[in-house]
Amino acid sequence: MTLLPTAPDPVTDTDIGRAALPRTRLWVPRHVQVTRSASELPHGQRIIARCEAAGIDDIEVLSGDRLTGLRGGDERETYARAKATLAVVVSPPSKRRLVPIPPSADWRLDLAEGCPAHCQYCYLAGSLGGPPVTRVFANLPEILAGMDGYVGAGAVTSGTDERGHEGTTFEASCYTDPLGIEHLTGSLSEAISHIGTHSFAGPVQLRATTKFAGVGPLLDLPHGGRTRIRVSVNSAAVSRRFEGGTDRVAARLHALGSLARAGYPVGLTIAPIMPLDDWRAEYGALLDAAAAELAGVPDLDLTAECITHRFTPGSKQVLESWYPRTRLEMDPDERTRKHGRYGSVKYVYPVAVMREMRAWFDDALAERLPAARTLYWT
Numbered sequence: 001m002t003l004l005p006t007a008p009d010p011v012t013d014t015d016i017g018r019a020a021l022p023r024t025r026l027w028v029p030r031h032v033q034v035t036r037s038a039s040e041l042p043h044g045q046r047i048i049a050r051c052e053a054a055g056i057d058d059i060e061v062l063s064g065d066r067l068t069g070l071r072g073g074d075e076r077e078t079y080a081r082a083k084a085t086l087a088v089v090v091s092p093p094s095k096r097r098l099v100p101i102p103p104s105a106d107w108r109l110d111l112a113e114g115c116p117a118h119c120q121y122c123y124l125a126g127s128l129g130g131p132p133v134t135r136v137f138a139n140l141p142e143i144l145a146g147m148d149g150y151v152g153a154g155a156v157t158s159g160t161d162e163r164g165h166e167g168t169t170f171e172a173s174c175y176t177d178p179l180g181i182e183h184l185t186g187s188l189s190e191a192i193s194h195i196g197t198h199s200f201a202g203p204v205q206l207r208a209t210t211k212f213a214g215v216g217p218l219l220d221l222p223h224g225g226r227t228r229i230r231v232s233v234n235s236a237a238v239s240r241r242f243e244g245g246t247d248r249v250a251a252r253l254h255a256l257g258s259l260a261r262a263g264y265p266v267g268l269t270i271a272p273i274m275p276l277d278d279w280r281a282e283y284g285a286l287l288d289a290a291a292a293e294l295a296g297v298p299d300l301d302l303t304a305e306c307i308t309h310r311f312t313p314g315s316k317q318v319l320e321s322w323y324p325r326t327r328l329e330m331d332p333d334e335r336t337r338k339h340g341r342y343g344s345v346k347y348v349y350p351v352a353v354m355r356e357m358r359a360w361f362d363d364a365l366a367e368r369l370p371a372a373r374t375l376y377w378t
Helices: 042-053 075-083 140-150 187-197 236-242 249-261 279-294 313-322 351-368
Strands: 002-005 025-028 031-034 058-061 085-089 134-137 168-171 204-210 227-233 266-273 302-308 336-339 345-348 373-377
Touching: 031 042, 042 058, 042 085, 075 085, 075 313, 140 168, 140 187, 187 204, 187 227, 227 249, 227 302, 236 279, 249 266, 249 279, 266 279, 266 351, 279 351, 302 351, 351 373
Parallel strands: 031 058, 031 085, 085 134, 168 204, 204 227, 227 266, 266 302, 302 373
Antiparallel strands: 002 025, 336 345
């Protein structure tokens, strides 16, 4: 995997509050596979052209619709090859039947699946089957056209006192980071423009969160205030240790300010919260830096989502195969065991720790970012 800087001045330390021109990163995969059906669609052809313009030499248009050669000799080899591969495919009908995605949004809208980053706590581990290749969907117009049938039918945010004003909400970053691949796909820009200008049967909002900062292509789009971009941020300790292949937090916050000044509703996704080291001071510095970036934004529309670290038996197994030397704490004996739907098990922090962290974040957000509406704590 290659990461290319898009600005000449690098951020040279991990101090979130440092006033420097942030550097952004562009992922350049080593391999691109395009299925036959995807290669026949206009959006698929545009993605191929973008990959060629990025200087990618290994672009293979397959004779059929099945990806090949993604597995290596062991899990690490498979991980490395898959993470260096972009696959351009057609989203099947099953993916276009939208499902609720609580607590974020009424509906999950997948523009892609997989992510080029190397976060050692990756939410996708155990959620997506097979090698962790990044798949982008070439039938984007078909995906966007399908939104109409879901407007007014949501039950997660629609109809609630707290968030009903957002309209029907669609989450585009459940299984991907759409900004991290935007320079190769253009899919997020096309979705924002479509949703900003399309005549829907009722109010709508597209939601996307990112650990990348290359927001330049989004700033002049006709978003109509219908897309909320959130940046996923964390303490210096968490970001430094566990968020490989992402833009620095300082760059993400700078991007958030740029989006807010371009009229976008914006948000902070503080995740996954971990009580490491001097966590109060570090998360306080994070919130102070966010407040500084957003200072003076007229009519600021800002939300906050707070998500603590958790893992499942399946994700623990996958992550430890991907990152065998990780220092990420995933000890079931140190956690509280919770049961979800369909008998699923996850491990979260003990009740006393959760209560202490939540109380601190409630107070810190109110003090440092009084304009922010906290959507949920989990």
